Amino acid sequence: MNNPANLSYTKSHEWLEELEDDVVRIGLTDFAQDSLGDLVFVNLPQVGDEVVVGEALGDVESVKAVSDIYSPVTGVVRAVNEDLLDAPEAINENPYEAWLVEVDNITDREETLSAEAYETHCQTEE
Amino acid sequence: MELKTPLYPRHLSAGGKMVPFAGYLLPVQYSSIIAEHQAVRTAAGLFDVSHMGEFVVEGPGAQEALDRILTNTVAGMADGRIRYSPLCYESGGTVDDLLIYRLSAQRYLLVVNAACREKDFQHIQEHLMEGATLTDVSEQYALMALQGPVSEQILRKLAEQKDIPPKSYTFTEQAVVAGKTCLLSRTGYTGEDGFELYCAPEDACHLWDALMEAGQELGLLPCGLGARDTLRLEAGMPLYGHELSPSISPLECGLGFAVKLNKAEDFPGKAALSQPQKRIRVGLKITGRGIVRENCDVFINGEKVGITTSGTHSPHLGYPIAMALLQSGDYPVGTTVEADVRGRRVEAVVTPMPFYKA
Numbered sequence: 370m371n372n373p374a375n376l377s378y379t380k381s382h383e384w385l386e387e388l389e390d391d392v393v394r395i396g397l398t399d400f401a402q403d404s405l406g407d408l409v410f411v412n413l414p415q416v417g418d419e420v421v422v423g424e425a426l427g428d429v430e431s432v433k434a435v436s437d438i439y440s441p442v443t444g445v446v447r448a449v450n451e452d453l454l455d456a457p458e459a460i461n462e463n464p465y466e467a468w469l470v471e472v473d474n475i476t477d478r479e480e481t482l483s484a485e486a487y488e489t490h491c492q493t494e495e
Numbered sequence: 496m497e498l499k500t501p502l503y504p505r506h507l508s509a510g511g512k513m514v515p516f517a518g519y520l521l522p523v524q525y526s527s528i529i530a531e532h533q534a535v536r537t538a539a540g541l542f543d544v545s546h547m548g549e550f551v552v553e554g555p556g557a558q559e560a561l562d563r564i565l566t567n568t569v570a571g572m573a574d575g576r577i578r579y580s581p582l583c584y585e586s587g588g589t590v591d592d593l594l595i596y597r598l599s600a601q602r603y604l605l606v607v608n609a610a611c612r613e614k615d616f617q618h619i620q621e622h623l624m625e626g627a628t629l630t631d632v633s634e635q636y637a638l639m640a641l642q643g644p645v646s647e648q649i650l651r652k653l654a655e656q657k658d659i660p661p662k663s664y665t666f667t668e669q670a671v672v673a674g675k676t677c678l679l680s681r682t683g684y685t686g687e688d689g690f691e692l693y694c695a696p697e698d699a700c701h702l703w704d705a706l707m708e709a710g711q712e713l714g715l716l717p718c719g720l721g722a723r724d725t726l727r728l729e730a731g732m733p734l735y736g737h738e739l740s741p742s743i744s745p746l747e748c749g750l751g752f753a754v755k756l757n758k759a760e761d762f763p764g765k766a767a768l769s770q771p772q773k774r775i776r777v778g779l780k781i782t783g784r785g786i787v788r789e790n791c792d793v794f795i796n797g798e799k800v801g802i803t804t805s806g807t808h809s810p811h812l813g814y815p816i817a818m819a820l821l822q823s824g825d826y827p828v829g830t831t832v833e834a835d836v837r838g839r840r841v842e843a844v845v846t847p848m849p850f851y852k853a
Contacts, residue, residue: 409815431528
């Protein structure tokens with residue numbers, strides 16, 4: 370697996386990039402996209418929506434199934450990667466470039482894993 | 496503990512993602528459901544369907560016995576022909592749907608869904624008349640499906656023309672493919688031309704390898720259960736447990752062509768199926784955003800009229816499709832409906848089935 374060391378990870382297979390103080394960018398990991406298979410739909414929140422730690426911020430649909438995307442933080446959506454709405458396959462092709470949302474005004478966040486700890490976690494799920 | 500088919504080692508070496516299905520470990524996909532689906536539509540795909548069950552009904556009373564059990568007619572079939580039939584309860588609900596192969600006037604092969612194998616056996620046994628015996632021969636067969644427009648071209652490299660069944664729903668009982676004897680039928684569950692090979696379990700890997708090698712230059716891909724489902728959905732074919740079940744009759748599912756109410760013999764369900772049916776199966780093209788899968792309530796003008804039975808993103812058409820069971824009524828093509836997807840209403844329109852035709 371090739372999980373960038375500058376990102377942190379959740380057990381539910383989202384990645385977080387710290388853009389600046391209390392602003393994060395969120396995406397789905399390589400493990401997540403590989404498990405889901407070909408993605409054909411993404412449902413994302415809108416700019417200005419509040420997201421809550423541990424709750425679904427949207428979902429992704431593969432040919433096989435629908436899966437929630439869990440928010441690792443509580444905050445307000447400041448940007449949405451709208452390119453994904455028409456090209457969800459970008460997540461399959463390049464999961465660490467195809468970010469989903471950016472969240473600011475963060476008031477709460479879950480404990481995340483380092484790339485190394487996340488890889489160990491993935492091995493227990495295989 | 497799931498069973499492994501004889502082709503299990505091939506699935507692992509081809510990178511199959513193995514999942515439990517009807518008591519077996521089978522690949523849901525190898526590389527990508529969409530790529531596998533498109534291979535079948537444009538070239539060919541090879542599926543392991545060894546989990547399917549096979550029964551033999553034989554004896555001087557075999558044909559009559561089957562006509563007293565199945566909704567379709569067995570009398571009048573010629574040797575080497577295949578027919579599709581539902582199998583019903585007295586209620587008109589469906590026990591299973593199956594294929595009947597006429598091996599001879601007194602010998603028939605039935606091919607049933609894996610998950611229904613035990614109850615089918617019991618149901619058929621209970622309704623069997625004297626002069627016919629029923630045997631479960633599932634363990635004697637591995638089964639693979641070669642599907643797609645170049646399937647015949649692939650087979651021609653490995654079999655003599657005389658052994659290749661020339662028409663849809665015909666078969667050669669003892670065909671030789673890549674040096675192995677197998678029952679070769681021109682059947683499938685994808686909406687494309689294709690074949691199914693019933694072989695001895697010990698010959699399965701040899702045949703798989705020979706087919707993969709012969710098909711490589713023509714674009715043959717190994718395909719999993721995921722593509723099998725999206726292909727049959729596009730082709731508008733029912734799947735037992737979704738469009739058919741103990742509470743869904745074959746007439747509600749639109750299978751009137753395989754329910755012969757005019758035949759002389761009585762069969763389980765005949766009386767119930769002679770009555771007006773409560774529901775009707777329709778095809779839906781999703782026009783809103785999102786995929787409508789099974790078990791979504793369907794509304795017209797805010798009133799609930801039914802429920803979806805299957806749904807997916809159609810890889811070939813490029814938009815989501817679904818099938819739904821609606822209360823009996825007239826639903827012209829273009830009728831707008833809404834499906835409840837996890838609390839969100841998604842718009843769809845009634846569309847003719849099959850969604851895709853080769």
